[in-house]
Every structure is written in structure tokens, then in C-alpha cells.
Amino acid sequence: MTRRENFVGSTIRLLLADVDGTLVTQDKILTDKAVDAVRRLGEAGIMFAVTSGRPPLGMSMLVEPLKLTTPIAAFNGGVMVNPDMSVIEQRVIPEDLVRPVAELNKSFGLDTWVYRGADWYIPDPNGAHVAREKWTVKFDPQIMTNGLDGLTKDVAKLVGVSDDFDAVAKASDAAHDKFGDHVSAARSQPYYLDVTHPDANKGAVAKYLSAKFSIPAEAIATIGDGANDVLMFAHSGLSIAMGNASLEVQHSARRVTTSNEDEGFANAVDRFILRAG
Numbered sequence: 001m002t003r004r005e006n007f008v009g010s011t012i013r014l015l016l017a018d019v020d021g022t023l024v025t026q027d028k029i030l031t032d033k034a035v036d037a038v039r040r041l042g043e044a045g046i047m048f049a050v051t052s053g054r055p056p057l058g059m060s061m062l063v064e065p066l067k068l069t070t071p072i073a074a075f076n077g078g079v080m081v082n083p084d085m086s087v088i089e090q091r092v093i094p095e096d097l098v099r100p101v102a103e104l105n106k107s108f109g110l111d112t113w114v115y116r117g118a119d120w121y122i123p124d125p126n127g128a129h130v131a132r133e134k135w136t137v138k139f140d141p142q143i144m145t146n147g148l149d150g151l152t153k154d155v156a157k158l159v160g161v162s163d164d165f166d167a168v169a170k171a172s173d174a175a176h177d178k179f180g181d182h183v184s185a186a187r188s189q190p191y192y193l194d195v196t197h198p199d200a201n202k203g204a205v206a207k208y209l210s211a212k213f214s215i216p217a218e219a220i221a222t223i224g225d226g227a228n229d230v231l232m233f234a235h236s237g238l239s240i241a242m243g244n245a246s247l248e249v250q251h252s253a254r255r256v257t258t259s260n261e262d263e264g265f266a267n268a269v270d271r272f273i274l275r276a277g
Contacts, residue, residue: 012046012238012273013215016206018224019052019059020136020189022242023265028136030065033266038066044274047213049073051205053157053188053228055115056081058137070209075115076184076228077208078156078200090156091197097183098152101195104178108171110160110193114144114151121151128163129191156200160193168193186228194228203231210235223268225249225260240268 017023024030038048048066051073052059059072063083071080071088080088093101102112111128114121120141122130134140144151162168172193175185184201188194202224210217218237222229225242230252233239241253242264250256257268 011219012221013219014047014049014209014213015041015221015223015269015273016049016051016202016209016232016236017222017265018202018226018229019050019054019062021225021244021260022223022229023050023062023260025260030062031263031266033263035065037266037269040274041269042067046273047215049209051077051202051232053159053192053194054137055079055118055120055156056085056087057118057139060085061138071212073202073205073208075157076186076188076194076196076200076202077205078196080208091200093155093158093183093195093197095152095155097179098155098158099148101158101175101179101183102148104174105158105160105171105193108160108162108167108174109164110162110167110171113141113159113161114148114155115157115159116151116153116155123147128161156196158195160195161191163191165190186226186231188226188228201231202228203235206232206235221273223257223265238272240272 023034041048047070049070053076054074056074056079068083073080079090105112111123121144122141123144125143160171168187168191172185172187181198183195184198185195206220217235220236221238222232222236223240225245233252239253240255240257241250243257243259255272258264
């Protein structure tokens with residue numbers, strides 16, 4: 001009997017949620033129903049945590065409405081912070097791989113964004129998705145004036161960006177082939193390729209929280225919509241895919257809820273966690 005089959009009848013003690021495409025709407029809105037769902041989880045004694053490819057500051061707006069008390073996993077786990085944004089620990093990309101990753105991105109026509117400390121660096125202020133990302137994370141990037149000069153140390157995340165979704169997919173495959181286990185490379189959106197430290201992935205976040213709070217994997221629920229959420233699905237007893245996720249992601253999860261435009265997060269909490277409990 002597999003762990004998924006054995007899940008029935010067990011009790012969820014923690015829910016780990018992705019943010020974009022899951023917890024918030026396409027317009028990056030945290031709905032009242034989502035806030036209320038997290039409140040009711042707390043009342044039921046179930047912990048709640050978030051993980052995202054966003055930088056820490058890009059999740060600070062979630063702390064107050066959700067009354068977050070657990071560590072926040074930014075950069076897909078590359079940086080773990082407390083709700084007050086103080087750093088718990090960080091995992092950075094090996095310095096000698098930063099330029100090769102950027103060169104690989106370029107070979108597929110992708111721009112490369114650099115996240116280092118609290119700063120976000122971009123090559124072109126008018127580039128694809130820059131304006132949208134500024135609105136999402138609520139802070140401005142810095143412009144690379146000399147390429148990657150001086151920016152290869154302590155890099156938490158590199159993002160390959162392009163509206164050519166096929167090129168992003170091919171770059172992801174190429175990154176796996178070229179760098180193997182030396183980095184973690186996964187698409188957080190069809191237009192984003194996130195590259196982080198090999199231990200900075202959402203599966204590692206689930207394992208980190210499991211160890212920190214002494215919660216077995218079988219008592220953890222995970223919910224997400226992206227290809228990079230599948231890794232955390234594998235380290236939880238109950239995995240939930242959003243209705244807006246690809247069929248591949250949905251097939252990787254135990255349950256599927258409605259889309260993030262149709263209160264998929266709140267519906268999942270009610271249907272699969274609280275009601276089931």
C-alpha cells in the first residue's frame with residue numbers, strides 16, 4: 001500500500017501552500033474567503049505555511065492578513081525567513097555556475113533576472129514581465145549596468161524569462177542535462193524558469209517544515225499549481241492541485257480543486273482538509 005493510499009483516516013497538521021496561481025487570484029488578490037480559510041485552519045489546530053519563488057519582501061503583504069507565524073520559504077526555499085523578514089537560513093547558487101546558467105538562458109533567447117539578498121536585478125527595464133513582477137512583489141528592480149559583473153556571489157535565484165513558452169521548456173530541460181543536481185531548475189510559470197541551489201526547492205521546504213515541527217509527511221497537505229509544486233506533492237500525505245494547473249500537475253496530485261479564479265484554495269481547505277477531518 002502506498003503512502004497516498006494509506007492517507008485515508010490520517011489527520012492533517014500542516015498545510016503548505018504555493019502563492020501565485022494558488023493562494024492568490026490571477027490579479028494577485030488575496031480574497032476574503034482565502035483569509036477566512038486560513039483562520040479556520042488555525043482554529044482547527046492546523047498550521048499554515050507558504051512557499052513561493054517570490055523574494056521575501058514579495059510575501060510580506062501576506063503576513064498580517066493571514067497572521068503567519070511559521071517560517072516563510074522564499075525563492076522556493078532558497079531563503080527561509082521569519083514573518084518579520086529576518087533571515088533564518090539561505091541556500092545560494094554556487095558562484096561558478098551563475099554565468100553558465102545565464103549563458104544557457106541566453107542561448108534559448110531568455111533574459112536572466114538575478115535575485116541577491118534583498119535586491120532584484122534585471123537587464124532591461126522594458127523587458128518581458130518586468131512591469132507585472134514589480135506590481136506583484138511591490139518593489140523596484142535595479143538595472144544591470146555591467147552585466148553580471150559583481151553579481152555572481154550570494155545569488156539566491158536566477159530567473160530565465162521569455163514569452164516563448166517552448167523556449168522556456170527547452171531551457172529547463174537543457175539546464176537539467178547540463179547542470180544535473182548542481183542546481184534546481186523548474187518552471188514556476190510558463191514564462192519563468194527558476195534556478196536555485198539544489199536544496200532550494202519546494203520538496204525540501206516540505207521536509208524542512210516536517211523536521212522543524214516534528215510533523216510526519218503523512219500529516220502534511222500541500223497545494224499548488226505549477227511544475228515546481230510537484231516536488232512538494234511528493235513529500236506530503238495529501239497533495240492538492242489547482243484547477244488552473246496543467247493536466248500534468250493535476251495528475252501528480254491526490255486531489256484537484258477549482259481554479260484560483262474560483263476560490264480554489266478556500267474550496268480545497270473546506271472540502272479536503274476541514275470537512276475530511
